[in-house]
Amino acid sequence: MHSRIVEGTLGVSPRPVFFEELDLLKLNELGWEYPHSEKPLLWAVHKQYWYWGELMFEAKGANIYDAATVVFQPGREKMRLKPVDVKKMLAKNHDFMFLLESEAIEFIRETFSQYAGARKSVERVAANQMDYEALAKRMEKKTKQKMAIVKEDCDSFEIMPLNTAEEQGKKVFHTTKIDKFLASFSGGKDSQVVLDLCTRAIPSTEFEVIYSDTGYELPPSLQLYEQVQEHYHKLFPDLKFSMARNHESVLNYWDKIGTPSDTHRWCCSVMKTGPLYRSLKIDGSNKQAKVLTFDGVRSEESVRRSNYNRIGKGVKHDTVINASPILSWSSIEVFFYLWLHNLPINPAYRYGMTRVGCLICPFSSEWNDMISNRKFHEQLTPFLSRIEEITHNSGIKDIDIYIKEGNWKRRAGGRGMNFPSSLVVENNKPHLKMTIKNPQVNLLTWLNAIGKYTIFNNNDGTKTGELKYKDKLIPFTISQKEDNLFSVLFENTYSDPILQGLIKRVFYKATYCIHCGVCEVECPTGALLISPNSAHIDKNKCISCNKCLNFHDFGCISAASLAVTGTKKDHKMKLIGYNNFGMNEGWVEVFFSDPEAFFVENLAGLNVNEQMPSFAKWLHQAGIISDTKGKQITPLGSFLAETYMDNPDLVWQIIWINLSYNSPIAAWYNTGVEWGKFITQQEMEALVLNDYSDNSKTTVHNVVYAFVRTLKESPLGEMGLFSSINKNEFQKKGFDTIEREALAYSLYKYSETKGVRSLRISDLFSTENNIGAYREFGLTKSSIEKILRSLNSDQNRVLIAELNMGLESITLRDDIDSLNCLKVLIG
Ligand code: SF4
Numbered sequence: 001m002h003s004r005i006v007e008g009t010l011g012v013s014p015r016p017v018f019f020e021e022l023d024l025l026k027l028n029e030l031g032w033e034y035p036h037s038e039k040p041l042l043w044a045v046h047k048q049y050w051y052w053g054e055l056m057f058e059a060k061g062a063n064i065y066d067a068a069t070v071v072f073q074p075g076r077e078k079m080r081l082k083p084v085d086v087k088k089m090l091a092k093n094h095d096f097m098f099l100l101e102s103e104a105i106e107f108i109r110e111t112f113s114q115y116a117g118a119r120k121s122v123e124r125v126a127a128n129q130m131d132y133e134a135l136a137k138r139m140e141k142k143t144k145q146k147m148a149i150v151k152e153d154c155d156s157f158e159i160m161p162l163n164t165a166e167e168q169g170k171k172v173f174h175t176t177k178i179d180k181f182l183a184s185f186s187g188g189k190d191s192q193v194v195l196d197l198c199t200r201a202i203p204s205t206e207f208e209v210i211y212s213d214t215g216y217e218l219p220p221s222l223q224l225y226e227q228v229q230e231h232y233h234k235l236f237p238d239l240k241f242s243m244a245r246n247h248e249s250v251l252n253y254w255d256k257i258g259t260p261s262d263t264h265r266w267c268c269s270v271m272k273t274g275p276l277y278r279s280l281k282i283d284g285s286n287k288q289a290k291v292l293t294f295d296g297v298r299s300e301e302s303v304r305r306s307n308y309n310r311i312g313k314g315v316k317h318d319t320v321i322n323a324s325p326i327l328s329w330s331s332i333e334v335f336f337y338l339w340l341h342n343l344p345i346n347p348a349y350r351y352g353m354t355r356v357g358c359l360i361c362p363f364s365s366e367w368n369d370m371i372s373n374r375k376f377h378e379q380l381t382p383f384l385s386r387i388e389e390i391t392h393n394s395g396i397k398d399i400d401i402y403i404k405e406g407n408w409k410r411r412a413g414g415r416g417m418n419f420p421s422s423l424v425v426e427n428n429k430p431h432l433k434m435t436i437k438n439p440q441v442n443l444l445t446w447l448n449a450i451g452k453y454t455i456f457n458n459n460d461g462t463k464t465g466e467l468k469y470k471d472k473l474i475p476f477t478i479s480q481k482e483d484n485l486f487s488v489l490f491e492n493t494y495s496d497p498i499l500q501g502l503i504k505r506v507f508y509k510a511t512y513c514i515h516c517g518v519c520e521v522e523c524p525t526g527a528l529l530i531s532p533n534s535a536h537i538d539k540n541k542c543i544s545c546n547k548c549l550n551f552h553d554f555g556c557i558s559a560a561s562l563a564v565t566g567t568k569k570d571h572k573m574k575l576i577g578y579n580n581f582g583m584n585e586g587w588v589e590v591f592f593s594d595p596e597a598f599f600v601e602n603l604a605g606l607n608v609n610e611q612m613p614s615f616a617k618w619l620h621q622a623g624i625i626s627d628t629k630g631k632q633i634t635p636l637g638s639f640l641a642e643t644y645m646d647n648p649d650l651v652w653q654i655i656w657i658n659l660s661y662n663s664p665i666a667a668w669y670n671t672g673v674e675w676g677k678f679i680t681q682q683e684m685e686a687l688v689l690n691d692y693s694d695n696s697k698t699t700v701h702n703v704v705y706a707f708v709r710t711l712k713e714s715p716l717g718e719m720g721l722f723s724s725i726n727k728n729e730f731q732k733k734g735f736d737t738i739e740r741e742a743l744a745y746s747l748y749k750y751s752e753t754k755g756v757r758s759l760r761i762s763d764l765f766s767t768e769n770n771i772g773a774y775r776e777f778g779l780t781k782s783s784i785e786k787i788l789r790s791l792n793s794d795q796n797r798v799l800i801a802e803l804n805m806g807l808e809s810i811t812l813r814d815d816i817d818s819l820n821c822l823k824v825l826i827g
């Protein structure tokens with residue numbers, strides 16, 4: 001093995017191939033001879049199989065129903081194989097593995113001692129009536145700096161800024177007090193290695209092993225768990241093992257909230273991590289234990305041997321820290337460890353599975369699906385039959401093809417599900433109005449998660465109340481229309497998108513809660529209690545931290561899987577992503593300096609996979625290139641290239657006008673954020689999410705992030721679209737004025753879109769109107785009039801503006817279009 005890729009090495013880690021996989025591919029029947037040995041016989045990279053450095057065959061076309069076809073290299077149709085000499089291979093790599101595992105053990109030990117140190121120091125000082133953690137937190141708030149507990153030479157503890165502690169080389173004890181340390185065990189090889197490393201790094205009394213039985217575990221994983229338990233109990237009788245399970249079966253959840261899919265991967269939280277962490281309460285209370293889990297996460301794609309992200313806080317649940325000791329290990333290094341330490345290998349790997357997870361999974365490959373159906377057919381059948389039934393019921397004709405191509409894995413919304421409840425958000429600016437049918441739990445169950453509230457019954461059957469949010473009281477009304485139909489109205493919340501988002505989440509949860517229990521894990525105080533048939537918040541314990549609302553899209557796993565959005569027109573709109581890159585001024589300058597060569601010669605040195613397609617998308621939406629593939633410059637693009645040196649402001653204003661028509665996020669900004677408003681990126685994301693609720697939180701974040709970059713990395717922001725107030729806050733200030741050619745262009749674009757040649761200035765200010773110069777630039781009426789007067793008197797006249805005696809009409813020429821209007825004006 002090499003620690004880096006050098007000539008003669010593979011860039012991808014090969015996996016060992018055992019006789020069971022060759023049997024599955026029927027190589028024994030095809031004339032190959034090989035022993036039924038414990039040792040591997042070949043190596044595979046993707047679906048290519050190698051023996052002594054030579055490619056033997058490829059396996060093609062496997063899927064859940066069909067076996068793979070073996071395509072031999074010429075002359076390799078008949079082979080006699082000898083097993084790999086594992087002993088020799090291990091001896092050769094002994095030193096390398098020694099260093100690798102020593103480093104991982106050191107990482108576990110160090111991480112444990114840092115966090116356990118925090119626990120001990122906290123405990124010790126707590127005995128003296130001081131809460132170190134709370135103290136550190138208070139200081140963090142006050143100084144706005146990350147604080148650390150530091151151990152001094154005399155064995156006493158002190159709190160100081162993390163930066164200072166690091167500069168002074170102090171031993172840092174984390175301020176997060178960990179109640180329990182875990183080694184997660186999943187049945188996969190990676191977690192097996194981490195468990196073994198943990199037993200070598202920290203005392204067996206200091207951590208626990210928990211295995212989550214999702215309800216569709218591979219049978220050999222369950223057997224391996226027993227075997228592993230037995231193995232370690234002999235060595236460490238006090239090492240605690242336990243199994244966590246959700247109170248309901250996974251198939252019940254499939255029926256209630258739909259099959260998991262690549263968009264709705266609810267099964268991992270509901271069946272695996274949720275039950276696991278719910279089983280870890282602080283003794284005698286419902287309070288969630290703070291947990292540090294040593295997991296087997298690996299990232300072969302990331303920069304090797306990097307420490308980045310080796311410790312992640314709140315990755316899946318807010319109360320959990322994940323530490324990944326083998327993050328940079330390759331899969332072959334993991335196998336080496338198992339062989340080196342004589343640990344059992346999950347038989348699923350011997351059949352050829354590349355990843356050991358569940359029997360069926362929206363993220364599994366067709367290859368793994370094939371093995372699952374062949375080797376664990378009986379256990380898979382209930383799930384596969386359910387998928388076939390759902391596919392049949394939804395009227396799809398070629399069911400086999402649909403399933404084997406994995407299309408069932410792409411379910412996006414709750415359409416076609418027969419869930420009896422629904423929530424519809426109605427457009428009722430400036431109020432928030434929702435209609436809720438058949439809520440699953442009391443409507444107000446989660447309202448306390450936003451703030452304290454009062455509520456009264458009125459004589460007419462309605463209820464009115466007030467919700468305390470920050471320093472405001474928000475009036476609300478709940479009226480029952482029919483038996484199970486409710487109308488909920490929160491007054492004047494439109495200007496606060498974060499509050500609106502929280503309120504919606506409260507009611508999504510109440511509407512769709514099926515008591516899966518996942519949000520309970522987020523609660524830091526033990527206030528939230530989910531039992532199989534009820535959900536309850538203890539108001540005395542709830543600190544309205546919003547964590548149970550903000551942990552997931554819609555605030556609820558079930559709502560995210562079931563909610564059929566699209567009840568409001570906006571919901572159906574799709575945002576277009578930009579790979580997180582904005583329309584950068586520097587790139588635009590280089591582009592205009594030589595548009596023909598820009599992409600061909602990559603003049604700006606852009607990353608071809610991400611930056612280049614992103615920039616092409618922006619240019620296309622700005623009307624500068626004809627499409628994102630051919631990237632031909634448009635006549636407008638050529639005109640702007642010629643103009644750029646003389647008048648860049650005009651060019652950017654034209655770009656913005658076109659983005660306002662062609663970029664969904666720019667168009668949204670023109671109507672979704674009022675002129676003069678102070679806004680942060682986070683608030684913008686909350687607002688966009690309100691209006692584009694078919695998009696995930698991540699999509700919205702990425703699109704808004706790219707858009708904000710455009711505003712910051714081009715003159716557009718400071719021109720008036722996004723003026724910086726401080727590091728985080730910006731103002732959509734508006735333009736005092738714009739180039740007169742830009743106003744003319746904007747008017748022509750408006751008229752082309754609306755199909756009119758004359759308009760009134762007041763049309764541009766109409767609240768019904770989503771386009772035009774006011775939406776684009778926030779100009780005042782007098783500022784528009786001033787520019788119009790100038791255009792009116794130009795000898796190259798492109799419009800007639802009648803502005804005297806109370807008139808405000810604009811008439812455009814019908815012999816020119818928006819581009820020609822620029823040409824006429826600039827000549
Ligand atoms: S509200 Fe919480 S417990 Fe209820 S379904 Fe949603 S995530 Fe699960």
Ligand code: SF4
Pocket residue numbers: 448449450522523524525526527528537541542543544545546547548549
């Ligand atoms: S997470 Fe717990 S404390 Fe926080 S708002 Fe929800 S119920 Fe209240």
